[in-house]
Amino acid sequence: MATVRIPPVLRQQTGGQPEVEAEGGNVGEVLRALTAAHPDTEAQLFGEDGDLNRYVNVYLNDEDVRVLDGLDTAVSDGDTVVILPAMAGG
Amino acid sequence: MAPTDVKQQVEEIEPFEAAQEIEGDDVALIDTREPHEYQEAHLENGKLVPPGLLADEIGEAAPDKSARTILYCRSGNRSYKAAEQLQALGYEDVASMAGGILAWQEQGLPVVAASGMTPEQRDRYSRHTLLPEVGVDGQLKLLDAKVLLLGAGGLGAPTALYLAAAGIGTLGLVDDDVVDASNLQRQVIHNTERIGEPKTSSARVTIEALNPDVNVVEHNLRLDAGNILELIEPYDVIVDGADNFPTRYLLNDASVRLRKPVVSASILSFDGQISTFVPFEGPCYRCLYPTPPPAELAPSCSANGVLGVMAGTMGTLQANEVIKLVLGVGEPLIGRLLLYEALGTRFTELKVRRDPECPICGENVPEVPESEMGKFPDYEAFCAG
Numbered sequence: 001m002a003t004v005r006i007p008p009v010l011r012q013q014t015g016g017q018p019e020v021e022a023e024g025g026n027v028g029e030v031l032r033a034l035t036a037a038h039p040d041t042e043a044q045l046f047g048e049d050g051d052l053n054r055y056v057n058v059y060l061n062d063e064d065v066r067v068l069d070g071l072d073t074a075v076s077d078g079d080t081v082v083i084l085p086a087m088a089g090g
Numbered sequence: 091m092a093p094t095d096v097k098q099q100v101e102e103i104e105p106f107e108a109a110q111e112i113e114g115d116d117v118a119l120i121d122t123r124e125p126h127e128y129q130e131a132h133l134e135n136g137k138l139v140p141p142g143l144l145a146d147e148i149g150e151a152a153p154d155k156s157a158r159t160i161l162y163c164r165s166g167n168r169s170y171k172a173a174e175q176l177q178a179l180g181y182e183d184v185a186s187m188a189g190g191i192l193a194w195q196e197q198g199l200p201v202v203a204a205s206g207m208t209p210e211q212r213d214r215y216s217r218h219t220l221l222p223e224v225g226v227d228g229q230l231k232l233l234d235a236k237v238l239l240l241g242a243g244g245l246g247a248p249t250a251l252y253l254a255a256a257g258i259g260t261l262g263l264v265d266d267d268v269v270d271a272s273n274l275q276r277q278v279i280h281n282t283e284r285i286g287e288p289k290t291s292s293a294r295v296t297i298e299a300l301n302p303d304v305n306v307v308e309h310n311l312r313l314d315a316g317n318i319l320e321l322i323e324p325y326d327v328i329v330d331g332a333d334n335f336p337t338r339y340l341l342n343d344a345s346v347r348l349r350k351p352v353v354s355a356s357i358l359s360f361d362g363q364i365s366t367f368v369p370f371e372g373p374c375y376r377c378l379y380p381t382p383p384p385a386e387l388a389p390s391c392s393a394n395g396v397l398g399v400m401a402g403t404m405g406t407l408q409a410n411e412v413i414k415l416v417l418g419v420g421e422p423l424i425g426r427l428l429l430y431e432a433l434g435t436r437f438t439e440l441k442v443r444r445d446p447e448c449p450i451c452g453e454n455v456p457e458v459p460e461s462e463m464g465k466f467p468d469y470e471a472f473c474a475g
Contacts (some may be wrong), residue, residue: 005438008359008360008361009358009383009387009389010387018431018434044386044387054380054381055384055387056383057378057379059440062439062440062441063440063441064440064441064442067443082440084363084427084429084440085383085387085388086335086338086356086378086379086382086383087358087388088332088334088335088338088382089244089333089356089357089390090240090241090244090245090246090330090331090332090355090356090391
């Protein structure tokens with residue numbers, strides 16, 4: 001089981017939860033488990049081609065999955081997946 | 091034999107005599123004043139031994155009791171008393187300089203002065219100069235630094251206040267907005283009386299009241315592709331507290347071209363992010379965020395709300411980054427993104443890598459010719475997409 005950190009802009013879609021537990025052997029599966037449990041998050045995270053939207057950064061613990069194996073990056077029990085969109089508020 | 095309870099007269103010498111003597115070897119020159127006086131100005135090779143520490147420290151400063159030992163203070167009184175003490179301690183050849191360093195300077199003799207700072211500045215910044223990481227040299231760097239703040243709003247307000255208090259010599263403020271009542275929940279540099287005034291001039295009033303050393307430069311305008319290079323060129327460090335994506339991407343691209351470091355933070359509701367982008371040394375904003383999010387994923391503080399204190403937390407973190415960059419100390423947030431979540435009071439650090447494919451600072455980006463320097467894509471359209 002991994003912990004997914006939900007950014008403020010997606011919390012409405014997770015019923016206000018800042019963290020969601022999700023099962024999966026890799027980052028893609030964990031995020032799919034999240035979208036299965038909270039379907040409104042899907043359109044924000046994934047494009048029509050099934051890839052992550054370019055404007056969404058995803059980290060496994062403290063590392064950007066773009067420099068790991070992307071959605072195929074293996075996830076272990078207790079890992080944290082951070083979803084991070086850019087923010088512009090000043 | 092002279093009775094031992096009669097004090098031996100202390101020899102007093104004139105500054106010009108002292109000047110001749112201390113040119114020779116084997117003369118110990120002792121400054122019997124307080125540290126702050128010494129720091130302001132002292133004689134070359136003068137060793138500081140404050141009056142209260144004379145008995146404890148003289149042995150180290152002047153180990154040879156038979157050697158010529160000349161003492162001075164500000165006007166000659168404290169050094170005279172100290173000379174009496176030294177004679178009582180067994181020093182055999184002691185003299186006090188009459189008139190002290192004041193008389194010395196009146197005669198045009200040279201001193202080692204803490205250059206560049208006035209007595210008022212030495213007092214004002216004393217808590218900085220006490221820090222080995224800052225010191226007088228570091229404070230002079232701060233006083234010489236030119237920092238541009240993008241936005242005199244939520245993030246800009248606390249950043250500007252602390253940078254002004256720290257003695258950043260020139261603070262440029264870019265903002266084309268006026269103070270609104272709804273700003274005052276977080277924009278602590280403005281106040282109720284100044285509602286309706288331009289934010290840049292309101293901020294100037296507060297900064298100048300806080301620290302007259304700061305030269306405030308108002309840029310009461312909106313940043314665009316046509317003015318950005320000219321605007322940021324004179325500054326050493328840029329602080330990004332902009333409230334919109336077009337400005338953030340434009341600033342990034344221009345700052346990479348001019349190789350200006352940018353301290354970038356953003357806030358929304360209870361969340362904040364901060365990183366420091368030093369072109370070609372670490373990643374840039376586009377390495378972190380290749381494309382801006384669509385509007386529904388990028389609400390503004392005015393639409394979504396923001397806890398006022400978030401501006402203070404993230405703004406003061408920005409000020410800290412700026413000061414480290416100016417001083418060249420510590421570890422700035424280069425290649426690191428710090429997230430702060432205020433409801434859980436939790437800080438998270440993420441790694442940010444340079445993207446070899448980055449269209450702005452990547453490996454394959456061609457040199458930008460001088461004629462193209464000021465040309466940027468249409469950011470409004472780019473970010474509206």
